[in-house]
Amino acid sequence: MSVRHIDVPYSVSANTDNCLLRGVLDRVGDKWSVLIMSLLLDGPRRYSDLRRVIDGISPRMLTLTLRGLERDGLVLRKVTPTTPPKVDYSLTQVGRTLSGQVSELIGWAEQHYAYISDSRRRYDEKG
Amino acid sequence: MSVRHIDVPYSVSANTDNCLLRGVLDRVGDKWSVLIMSLLLDGPRRYSDLRRVIDGISPRMLTLTLRGLERDGLVLRKVTPTTPPKVDYSLTQVGRTLSGQVSELIGWAEQHYAYISDSRRRYDEKG
DNA sequence: CAGGATCCTAGTGGATACTG
């Protein structure tokens, strides 16, 4: 038996395409999505605002990440066509629930931080 | 103000080093960790067993991923020095809790699968 | 202001051959 779908306890596949889980894991795992969503939890923000506030992000990656989030319906992009233009980004309701999930994960990380650090130290010291 | 630490609602940093969250997100986001942990939820497995059962993984990545999980104290490696050798991998208690967290995330993904697919389709169709 | 277009690098992962 080869793993394409594991039925218990949930479906996982290494297959990049057409796997719903892969998409979510990739998003959560990428460099900027979680950070951006966490910022938007506090309320809408403009593009330049995000750019200023996020340390070290390139315009390219900011746009790419926002587009990805928008495409998935996690973030809403609202253009006000003035000159110069104004673009606000906000979390959708679903985006908000994902942020909630992620914050659970972060809670886990905080809770087990010491354990993991210790484990790594011990692993690195003696083979 | 530049984002190194966001206090509300949780700390996120783009900084690769010394960020506890980054490590967890990277692990969850990588290609094989979640899959392997989900398999180990059912019980211990041998190296060759994992290799056979995981579709498309290279020995290199299997070892690398297992080592990473072991280093973080998520997976336990137990060697039985017979000839030929036998090595069993199992989840630690902490590894089990992380798997639990991840399965929550997967629950989220399943719950919002239709929404996301729709959103993508609409986004791709019209600009 | 809010990006698009380019070019480039580094890290992640694949393929395969070999070994204690």
Place this chain on the structure above:
DNA sequence: CAGTATCCACTAGGATCCTG
């Protein structure tokens, strides 16, 4: 059996410059 050791490909992401 349970890995190493190499070599290679691909892509996520960074740096810059340009524009409606």
